[in-house]
Amino acid sequence: MENNLPSQYSPKEIEDKWYRFWEESGFFHSEPSSSKKPYTIVIPPPNVTGVLHVGHALNNIIQDILIRWKRMQGFNVLWMPGTDHAGIATQNVVERELSSKNIKRQDIGRERFIEEVWKWKQQYGSTIIQQLKKLGSSCDWQRERFTMDEGLSAAVKETFVRLYRKGLIYKGKYMINWCPRCRTALADDEVEHEEHEGHLWHIKYSFKENPQQHIVVATTRPETMLGDVAVAVNPKDDRYKDFIGKTLLLPILGRELPVVADDFVSPSFGTGAVKVTPAHDPNDFAIGMRHALPSIVVMDEDGTMNINAGDYNGQDRFECRNALVEDLKLRKHIDRIIPHKHSVGHCYRCKTVIEPYFSNQWFVKMRPLADAAILASLNKSVTFYPERWEKVYLSWLDNVRDWCISRQIWWGHRIPAWYCDDCGAISVSTEDINQCTKCNSPRLKQDEDVLDTWFSSALWPFSTLGWPKETPELAYYYPTSTLVTDRGIIYFWVARMVMMGIEMVKQVPFSHVYIHGTILDEQGRKMSKSMGNGIDPLLMIDRYGADAVRFSIIILTTEGQDVKLSESKFEMGRNFTNKLWNAARFIFMNLNEENPEEIAYDITTLPFEDKWIHNRLNTTIEECTASLDQYKFNDAAMKMYDFTWHTFCDWYLEMVKHRLNNANNRIDKKNAQTTLAIIFGKTLHLLHPFIPFITEELWNNLTRIAQHNKIALQIGVTASCSLVTSWWPIFSKQFADDTSEHIMPVLQDIIRAIRNIRCKMDIKDKQRLKAVISYPRDFVYDLHEHTNLLKRMANLEELDMGIELQKPSHSASEVIGNLQVFVLLAGILDPLAEKDRQLKHLKQLENHLTIIRRKLNNENFAAKAPPQIVETERKKEDELQVQIEKVKHILLNIG
């Protein structure tokens, strides 16, 4: 049988080969079935414009681990994939592309523009899907959906109409957030507030009757003064009491402004006098309403000043600000300018400064929906991991305001509402209509606006399963199991899915929400395109392999904590996959037989080290499964790493080498081979959800080689051709072995001690030594049967052991618990080095004893601590005393 694996693992061909095989075999595809339990995850749909970044990578690695693990556990697993049409983002991309050809979207009109967007989607929309495949994501690609496809569009219309009829969607004129660049309204949470070093301009407004006298108002946005209709002061403010009802003149424009009294104004901020611009500020709008003031719009939708701005007509809002301030200075209207830090809202898509804008928009009435979502969390229908995010979710829902859902862009779900030219009624319908539902007039116009992208995202867990149709998929997979996402979209997405799921399907969309951390750069900063501090996961996959990328990221990610990432971190995963690869090379090489024979394998009669490794793996399986159950992915990964590398490779492989080379004992050799194959096979199963490619490759090699050499790989289970559809290892009592669990660590300590002496005495590894082990009369285990193992692992030519043996002359010694190990070093013993070692050990022991005695000498300790703890401390004290005596005795002999 061939074993021509190279000594370094190269992932490239292997990854592509297996991914193709998995997909072609239909392993990722799921159909509703009555016999198996479902486990379902809906992917957070990436934007069609998206390119895979490390954040996506982390998000999808976690989902894939859960999905692969549950699939192996026997669930009928569905990972529902798809992409989001990302209204503004996608429209921006296509607009930019057109503008490079000197075309504006207005030039070609709505219909043709949307055609262009679809064309763009055909061409580039699957980029991120291809990249997710590179990572190994085992989504059911046959079910891939898109938020703008027919079925999902139907779900959007159905939802809109139902909410409208229930009075939960309404249209009205309100102050909203306006992005002058995107020329659309935005929801409150689509505005990013940023601390900004601005100014507080103090401007003098003179009285009409007495131009010598003035009131100073303070503003951060002087350009809006062109729309001023009043000046407000607090009615209790003595400074201004007498001026209430008087008239001021707006500088430059000369407009007459009444001085009004309003409780909103805080006397302690600024000058205590506020200019009132109802058309351009939400607070001023409220003041305007209270005092029946007019509203003067001075700015257009694109942020340029309009005709009401007088000479500034046509200027950009910031250009106007500068010019206006200069003019005010010239006319001596500026009282003073002070630096002022304040937060400024920016568009979350294009970073343009947001304008408060008064306009007619569609809203979702949130209170009733939010209350249901709050209840779902309080009664644990939806549980957050880590649980602290529940508070974040709840506090948003507690304070939620109505959601502005209309967007003045073209790419998206057009609002299914029609206006009648004759009777003015609004008709709302899931189907396109050509008659007014009230007066039957055919003179109808559909609303020009589209819905917020998050409106369709909110329906994702059920719209992808066929809702509003009552499909078998919806019945079987809904509600889904776990949602895996980033804390950044708890409001945007998670809360809204819960609300819509409850309202539309009458069931929460998922029972668990796992919120993972954010990946940061080496210095703890967010990764961003503009900073150029991002790490490209595809480049990392290219350099280190997808498995290494997956494993490295997962082992760094503790539950919900942010991760500082740098390229060097991937070496860890690469080294691990390489280690696994080389362990496989060794195993495969040693399973080969020219004339393989079948020999029965019985765990109860196996050698000590075989029982030990079975037991260790058994425990590891139990612990890893428990960690995964609690979403502690890094914990599971670390345990697997430790078992694979430091238990299996470092110790077990070294222990069995001689058996594999011993042709004289056929049965023992076969047992060693079989144990190797079984343990390695199970380890590959355990690791598969984390590192799917290399494990699949090695498993396939292993099954082939094992079959050829007549080695039974499973005990009581049938082998599978692929790990994807194979079984998840389970803890089994038949592998438990207390004896080896206790003795092996003792043997390892002895071996380490001898190696340590070797090292400290500068003795070559190759030189074989003589050693003696002395143990007390009451020592419970018989070490004699491990003589050969000890001799091989410590490279000894002779090993004697017995009860209370004397220290041989010219020997180095080591106290290990209640045993003593002596290494005979006639002629090579360095007494100074030996004394050094013993003194160091003595100091350690004494320090430890001090700590123990401090506890035991405390009366309250014995009185109040649990008896077992007191007991163990007592035992430790005794043991330490004995050990210290022994070390002291040794030191005395050295002199």
Next chain:
RNA sequence: GGGCGAUUAGCUCAAUCGGCUAGAGCACUUGCCUUACAAGCAAGGGGUUAUAGGUUCGAGUCCUAUAUCGCCCACCA
């Protein structure tokens, strides 16, 4: 202004219900290309758990305050 998280070895992070001498990976020291692996092997060194108090028999872990960093929320011009 409010809320949340973090602060542990030189670096990046663990540590279950408060209980074993606080553990890994990287880096470091010493010796090894030993027939799976130098992306490796063997043996080591390295800690006042941010600071100050408190609760407790016992605190990295619980409480209070302080400091520093980060994130989120908030209409005071």
